[in-house]
Amino acid sequence: MGVNEQKIKKNSLQGADLRQYGMMIALIVIFVMFSIATQGKLFYPDNFNNLIMQNSYIVILACGMLLCILTGNVDLSVGSVVAFVGSVSAVVMVDYKMPAWVAIIAGLAIGALVGCFQGFFIAFMQIPAFIVTLADMLIFRGLTMVVLTGRTVGPFSDALYNKIANAYLPTYFVRFGTSTVEFDMISLIVGITAAVLVIIMEIRNRSIKRKYSFFVTPAIQSIVKIAVIIIVANIFTYKLARSSGLPIILLILVLIIVIYSFITQNTVAGRHIYALGGNAKAAMLSGINTTKVMFFVYFSMGIMCAVAGIVLSSRNGAATPKAGDSFELDAIAACYIGGASTTGGVGTVIGAVVGALIMGVLNMGMSLLGVPVEWQKVIKGTVLLGAVSVDLISKRRSGN
Amino acid sequence: MSNVLLEMRHITKEFSGVKALDDVNLTVKEGEIHALCGENGAGKSTLMNVLSGVYPHGTYLGEILLDGKECKFHDIKASENQGIVIIHQELALSPYLSIAENVFIGNEQTKVSGVIDWNKTRAHSADLLKKVGLEHENVNTRIMDIGVGKQQLVEIAKALSKKVKLLILDEPTAALNDEESNKLLILLKKLQSEGITSIMISHKLNEISRIADVITVIRDGKLIETIQRDTEPVNEDRIIKGMVGRELVNRYPDRESNIGEVVFEVRNWNVYHPLEANRKVINNVNINVRKGEVVGLAGLMGAGRTELAMSIFGRSYGQKITGSIFKDGKEINVHTITHAVDNGLAYVTEDRKTYGLILIDDVKRNMTLSSLDSFSNKFGVLNKNEEILAAEEYKKKINVKANSIEQVVGSLSGGNQQKVVLAKWILTHPDVLIMDEPTRGIDVGAKYEIYCVINQLVAEGKSIIIISSEMPEILGMADRVYVVNEGEIAGELSKKDATQESIMKCIMSHQKEVK
Numbered sequence: 045m046g047v048n049e050q051k052i053k054k055n056s057l058q059g060a061d062l063r064q065y066g067m068m069i070a071l072i073v074i075f076v077m078f079s080i081a082t083q084g085k086l087f088y089p090d091n092f093n094n095l096i097m098q099n100s101y102i103v104i105l106a107c108g109m110l111l112c113i114l115t116g117n118v119d120l121s122v123g124s125v126v127a128f129v130g131s132v133s134a135v136v137m138v139d140y141k142m143p144a145w146v147a148i149i150a151g152l153a154i155g156a157l158v159g160c161f162q163g164f165f166i167a168f169m170q171i172p173a174f175i176v177t178l179a180d181m182l183i184f185r186g187l188t189m190v191v192l193t194g195r196t197v198g199p200f201s202d203a204l205y206n207k208i209a210n211a212y213l214p215t216y217f218v219r220f221g222t223s224t225v226e227f228d229m230i231s232l233i234v235g236i237t238a239a240v241l242v243i244i245m246e247i248r249n250r251s252i253k254r255k256y257s258f259f260v261t262p263a264i265q266s267i268v269k270i271a272v273i274i275i276v277a278n279i280f281t282y283k284l285a286r287s288s289g290l291p292i293i294l295l296i297l298v299l300i301i302v303i304y305s306f307i308t309q310n311t312v313a314g315r316h317i318y319a320l321g322g323n324a325k326a327a328m329l330s331g332i333n334t335t336k337v338m339f340f341v342y343f344s345m346g347i348m349c350a351v352a353g354i355v356l357s358s359r360n361g362a363a364t365p366k367a368g369d370s371f372e373l374d375a376i377a378a379c380y381i382g383g384a385s386t387t388g389g390v391g392t393v394i395g396a397v398v399g400a401l402i403m404g405v406l407n408m409g410m411s412l413l414g415v416p417v418e419w420q421k422v423i424k425g426t427v428l429l430g431a432v433s434v435d436l437i438s439k440r441r442s443g444n
Numbered sequence: 445m446s447n448v449l450l451e452m453r454h455i456t457k458e459f460s461g462v463k464a465l466d467d468v469n470l471t472v473k474e475g476e477i478h479a480l481c482g483e484n485g486a487g488k489s490t491l492m493n494v495l496s497g498v499y500p501h502g503t504y505l506g507e508i509l510l511d512g513k514e515c516k517f518h519d520i521k522a523s524e525n526q527g528i529v530i531i532h533q534e535l536a537l538s539p540y541l542s543i544a545e546n547v548f549i550g551n552e553q554t555k556v557s558g559v560i561d562w563n564k565t566r567a568h569s570a571d572l573l574k575k576v577g578l579e580h581e582n583v584n585t586r587i588m589d590i591g592v593g594k595q596q597l598v599e600i601a602k603a604l605s606k607k608v609k610l611l612i613l614d615e616p617t618a619a620l621n622d623e624e625s626n627k628l629l630i631l632l633k634k635l636q637s638e639g640i641t642s643i644m645i646s647h648k649l650n651e652i653s654r655i656a657d658v659i660t661v662i663r664d665g666k667l668i669e670t671i672q673r674d675t676e677p678v679n680e681d682r683i684i685k686g687m688v689g690r691e692l693v694n695r696y697p698d699r700e701s702n703i704g705e706v707v708f709e710v711r712n713w714n715v716y717h718p719l720e721a722n723r724k725v726i727n728n729v730n731i732n733v734r735k736g737e738v739v740g741l742a743g744l745m746g747a748g749r750t751e752l753a754m755s756i757f758g759r760s761y762g763q764k765i766t767g768s769i770f771k772d773g774k775e776i777n778v779h780t781i782t783h784a785v786d787n788g789l790a791y792v793t794e795d796r797k798t799y800g801l802i803l804i805d806d807v808k809r810n811m812t813l814s815s816l817d818s819f820s821n822k823f824g825v826l827n828k829n830e831e832i833l834a835a836e837e838y839k840k841k842i843n844v845k846a847n848s849i850e851q852v853v854g855s856l857s858g859g860n861q862q863k864v865v866l867a868k869w870i871l872t873h874p875d876v877l878i879m880d881e882p883t884r885g886i887d888v889g890a891k892y893e894i895y896c897v898i899n900q901l902v903a904e905g906k907s908i909i910i911i912s913s914e915m916p917e918i919l920g921m922a923d924r925v926y927v928v929n930e931g932e933i934a935g936e937l938s939k940k941d942a943t944q945e946s947i948m949k950c951i952m953s954h955q956k957e958v959k
Contacts, residue, residue, distance in 0.1 A: 256829050312816045312824040319813055322802035329760060329799050330814040330868065331785040389804050 067382055067398050070431070072276075074402060078409030085412050086405075089287035092280060097209065097359065099404035100293045101126065101352040101368075105375035106382075106396040107304040108348030111341045113379045114308075114321045116388025117173035119345050121162070121180035122352075122375055126368035128184040129154050129353030134197040134363035137205065144205035152350045158184070159346020160339075167338035181372070189365045198362025208292060209359035215289035227282075228289040235281030239274040246270055293355060300351070305393045317341060321388030377428045378403055383435075402427070448512075449474040449641050450495075450610060455506035457490055457499065457665075464490045465504070466665045472610070472643060472658075477636055479656035480645045483687055483915065487665040488645045492612050496530040497523040510610075527609030531599045533618060539588035543578075544569040546587050547602045572601040577631055593624030600631065611635070611642040617651060618746045629655050647744045649680045650955060661686035684948045696920030697892065699899045703923060704735030706773075707907045708876045713767035715755040715931075725751045725762060726931045733876060733907040738898065740922030741911045742947050748931035749911045750794055753878045757791035758784035771875070785814060790874035792865055794881035794911070796858075800865040803854035807846050808835035810853050810864050815871040838867040842897050859890025866897060877901065878909045883917065895921060915944050929954045 079086040105122055112119045132154050133147040142150075158180070165176045200206055217226040246266055253260045284290055308314040316337045319327040328334045352371070357363045382399030384391025406427060410420045450472040457465040465487045472478045480488045494504050497517030508515045510526055517523040520530075537546045544566050553564040569583045576597045587595060596616060603611055613632075617625040625648075632642055633655060646652050652659060661668040661683060668686045671678060715726035725748055733739045741749045754761035756769065758781030768775050771787060778784040784791075793799040801810055812819055812831050819831045835849040844863045846856055853864055862882065869877060879898070883891040898921060902908055912918050918925055925942045927934040927950040934954035937946060 252829060256833060258829070258832060310826050310828070312820050312826060315809065315813070315816055315826065318805065318809075319802055322804050323798075325799050326802055327813070329757075329781060329791065329793060331758075331781045331872075332813070333780075333782060389802065 066435075067395060067402065067431075071398055071402050071405065074409070075405050078405060078412070082409065082412045086409055087283075089283040089285075091408065091412075092283040093287045093291065095401075095404055095408055096291055096294050096297070098408065099400060100209065100297055100359075101356050101371065102374045102378060102403065103297055103397055103400045104300055104348050104352045104355065105371055106378040106400045107300055107393055108345040109372075109375040110304070110379050110382075110384060110391055110393055110396040111308070111317055112173070112345055113376070113384045113386075114317050114388055114391055115173075115338060115341055116321050116324075116386075117166075118177070118372075118376050119162070119342070120174070120177040120372050121158075121184060122177075122345070122349055122372035123368040123370055124181045124184035124188065125155070125158050125346065125349040126353040126356060126371055127188040127363070127365070128158070128191070129350045130357035130363040130367050131188045131191040131197065131365075133205075133354055134200070134357055135191055137200050137202060138197050144200070144202035147202075147205060148354060151354045152347065155346045155348075155350020155353070156343070157346070158349065159343035162346065163339035163342040166342055167335045173342075188367075192363060192365050194365060196362050196364045198357075198360070200358075200361060205354075205358055206361060207358075208296075209355045211292050212289040213292060213295065225286055228285040231281045231285035231290050234290060235278040235285075238277055238281075242270055242273055296351070296355070300348070301393060301397055308393055313337070313340065318389055321390075323389075374400075374403060377424075381428060381431050447474045448472070449510070451509040452491070452495065453507050453509070455491065455494055455504060455508075457487075457494055457504040464665050465494070467506075468662065468665070468667045470660060470667075471670075472641060475636060475639055475641055476657040477632060477655050478641075478643045479652040479659045480643060480662065481647075481649070481652060481659060481683055481687055482662035486662045486687070488662055489614060490665075491662070492530060492614060492643065492645065495523070496520055496528055496612060498530075524606055527607055528612065529603040529606055529608045529610070530612040531596075531603060531614065531616065533615045535592075535595055535599055537587045537595055537598065540586060542584045542586055543573070543581060543590070543598055544583035546598055547572055547583075547605055549602070551605060568605070569601070572604050573598075575604060576601045577627065591624070592619045593621070593627065596620065596624075596628060597631070600635075608640060611640055613642060613644045615645055615647065615745075617646065617648060625651065648955065649683055649952060652683070653678045653680060659683065663687060680952060681945075684945055684952075687948075695892065695916070697896050697899055699738075699902070701736070701923050702903070703737045704905070706732045707735045707771065708733045709770040710756055711768050711770065713752070713755070714765065715751060715762035716764040718762050721763065724931065726755060729767075729931075729933055731909075731926055731933065733909055735907055736902045736905050737923045738902055738908045738910055738921050740918035740925040740942075741909060741928050742915060742918045742925050742942075743913075743928035743934075744951065745913055747928045747951075749928050750880055751931070752928065753791060753880055753909070753911060756784075757781065757789060757878060760791075785872055785874075788873070788875035790814075790869035790872055790877045792869055792877065792879040792882055794884060796861050796865050800868075801853050801861060804852060806850045806852055807839065807844065807856075807864055808832060808849040811835045811838060811849075811867045811871060814868050815873075818871075834871060835867075838871065842867060842870075843893055857886075857890075859886035859893075862886055862890070862894065863897075866894065870897075870901070874906065876907045876909070878911070880911045881913065882910065883912070883914070915947060918942075918947075919944065927951060927954070 075086065085091065105126070109119060109122065129151045133151040136142045136147040136150050137144065162176055162180060165171045166173045213230060215228040216230050218229050219226050250260055250266065281290070308317065316327070316332050319330070319332055320334050320337050324334055353368070356367055360367065378399035379391060379396045380386070380399070381402055382391065382395030382397070384395065403424060406424060407420065410423065415423070448471055450470070452468065452470040455465050455468045456463065468487070468491060470491065480491070482488045493499050495508060497520045500518045501516035508517075510528070515523070515526060538549060541549070547569040548565055553561050553568060555561040566583050573579055573581055573583065578594060578597050578601070581590065581594065587598065600611070616628055620628065629651060632644070635642065644652070644656070656678075657673050659671040659673070659678065661671075663686065671682070709732040711730055713726055713729040714724065717723040717725050729752060731739070741752070743749050751761050755765055756778070758778055759765055760781055769778055770776065776787045778787055778789060797803060802813070808831060812834060816826065819834070820826045832849065838844070839846065839849055842863050844867065845860050853861055856864070866882075882894055882898075898908060898910070910918065910921055919942055922942070923939050925937045925947065927937065927947055929951045932954070935950040937950070
C-alpha cells in the first residue's frame, strides 16, 4: 500500500506539468540539433512556413484525440474519417459543381454525423471505443473509396477552397534600410501584439491572485516563463515575416488550440472529462453524466476530423482514396509524447501540440538530411517508445 | 472425537501498533465442527489468515501445532500441503471457466508436464461433485452460469480435491438463501462423518447452534470463551452477550438533538439484483428521516443496507425499482444521480477509493467535483479562484491534513481521504446525507473528527442516514435505529431502546421469521 500511494503521489498533476516542460525542452533541443545537422537549413524562413503547413492536420487531430485519450480511450478511425470528409467535399465541388462554402459545410456536417455515430455506440451502447473506432476505420476507408469510385478527385476550381491550407493573410512587405530582404510588417505586428497580450494577461492574473491573497509565484519565475514564450513566438513570426507572411492555417490552428485548452482547463465540461478518465465510477457517483461526457468527446473528435479532412484536401488540391493514412497513429503518438497517460485522466492540449511538433520537426529534419522514408518510420517509432519509456521509468524510480 | 488436530497457542498479531489478535488460543479436535463467532472486526478472519498462511510465519507471535507438530507456513500453498484449506467469503473462482477447470485450478490434472488431461479432469471433478451433492451438474458448465449456492459447493469440491483435513469456511452462508444454506449445513455434517474437520466463521447464530460442536467467541482480538456443546447448553443469548458485551467508552462527541419534522421519506421501496432479475434484494422498505436527526441503519454485512442506500441515490444500484421518495412532503424524482444531487441528496460511499475519489487528482478538484456548477458562470466557465477559496475553507473547517489543496488525494491517509469525500458532498449543500460506513478503516482520532462533522451538520438542520457495521458507532451516533436484515426492515428502535443486544435479538427473530 505504502509503495502504491507513493507512486500516486509522484503521479501528481505537478509531475505532468514537469513532463510537459521536459517535452518543450526536448522540442527545442531536437530543433537545434537538426538545425546544426542541416547546416542551418532547418532555420530557413520557408521551413518555418512548411513546418506549420505540413503538420497542421496532425495538430488539429491531436487536440481532438487528447480528449479521447483523457477518457482512457483512443480513436482509431481518425485517418479514415479525414479521407471520407475530404472525398465528400471534393465530390460536392468537382462532380456536383457546388461552390466551396457548400463543400465546407458538407464536410463539417459529415464530421458531426460521424461523431454522433461513434458517440452513440461508445457512450450509449457502451461498446468499447477501441472496437467501435476500429470498425469505423474500415467502414469509412471503404466509404471513401465508394464515394471517390477509386479515382483521385481534383483539382478544385474554387479558389476559396484552395486558399484554406495554401494562402496567407494579407501582407505588407517593407525593406529596412539597405537590407536586401523584405519583412511582412503584419507578421511582425501580430508577434509583438501577442507578446503584449501575454504580458497583460500575466499581470492581471497575478493581481487577481493577490486580491484573493493566494500564494503568488516569485516574479522572476513569471518573467522567465513569459520571456521564453515571447522569444519563441517572435522568432516564429520573424521567420514567417521573411517568408510569405502568416498562413491562414496558422490562424485556424491557434483558434483550435486556444478553444481546446480553454475547454480542458477552464470549463466544467473539461473538468468532467478529467474526472471520467481518472475514475469513471467515482465520477458517475459524483453526479456527472458520464454518458453525455463520452458522447461529447467523440462528437468533438468527429468535428476535428472534418476540419483536418478539409485542410488536407485543400492542401493536396484533391481527394485521394489513400489520404490520411495512419494519421490516427500520429495523433495518438503526439498525445502520448506530450505527456498524456494511457489510462486516462492525465494530459494537456499544449502537451499534445508539443508532441505533434516534435514529430513534425523530426519528419522535416530527417527529410532535409535525406534520410530514407523507411528509416524515418523506424526513428519516429523509436522516439515514441523512448520518450514514454524514459518518462515512465524515471517516474517509477522516483516513486520508489 | 478425541485427538487434538489443531492447536493455536498465544497468537498475537499487530497491524502497525494496533493489536488485531491478542494472545488467542484455539484448540480444534479431530472431526469436530468448530464455530468462530464475533463482531465485524473482532479478529476472526485475521486468526484464520494466520492459520492458512496468508500472514506468513514471523509476522505474528505464537505457534501453530498441527497433529502435534509445529507448522511455519510461509504462504497459502504451504498450509494447503498440510491439508488446511480456507474458503473465503469472496469465492476464488474464475467465472468464464467450467466447473471442472475451476475444481482443479492451480492443481491441474496433467499427462505430460503442463499438458492438461481433460478426461482425468472431467472424471475426477465429476466424482468430487457427487461428494458435495452436485451430481446433476454438467462439469462443462461455466461457473458464471450456476448460482452462488452451487458455486460455494464447487469451492468445497475444490477443497476436497486438495485432500483437505481441516476446512475453514468464512461466512459460507452469507450470500446464500435458506434452502442453499440448509444444503450446505447438511453437507458439512456429512463431511464431518467422513472425518473432515471444519472451522466455520458465521454471524448466523441459528446455524451455529444447529451444527457446531464447539463455539469460540472472540471480541476485540481476545478470546472470550469457548463453549462445548456436549457439556453445556448452547444458548444464543449467551453467544450474543459474549460477542458484544463491552462497556461503551465515550468515543462519541455529545450532541444536543434538535429534531424537527419529517424531511425525507422512502415508501414501499423494492429493488431487484442488477444481474439476476428474479432476485429481490430490497423488499418493501419504508424509512424516514426528520430534520436534524441522525438515523442509523444497523445490520450484519450483506444485509442490504448499501444496496438500499445506492438504489435511493439516483438508482445507482439494482433494477426494476419500485416505490416512491418524498422530500418535505412532496414526491420527488430521483431517477438519476444528477436528479438526486439536485434534490439535495448526497451519498458518501463505503468504498472511497473505488467509488468516492479520483485518486490521481488533487484535493481541491476532488472537493469541488460535485458542485462545479456553483463555481462556474452560466456558460460553464470555471472561476478557479473561487474554487481555491472554497477548498481552502473546507480543508481548514474539517481539518484535512494535507500539505496543500494541490496534494494528490491518493497520497493521503484513509481518514483524510474520507474527509475529502465528506467535503465534496457538504459543498453540494445537501439536505439529506447518506453516509455508508463513514469511518471504515480509519483511526480513532479521525473517527472522532468525522463524528464532530456529523454533529455540526445536524446542528445546521441537515438530516443524516448513517450505515455502519460497527454497532457501537450506530448506538453512539444515531437518534433512531432501523435494523435491516435480508433486505427488509426488521425493526425500528429509539435511542433509548437501542442496545447491541436488542439489535442482535431483532436480527435473530427476523431471521427466524423469514424462515
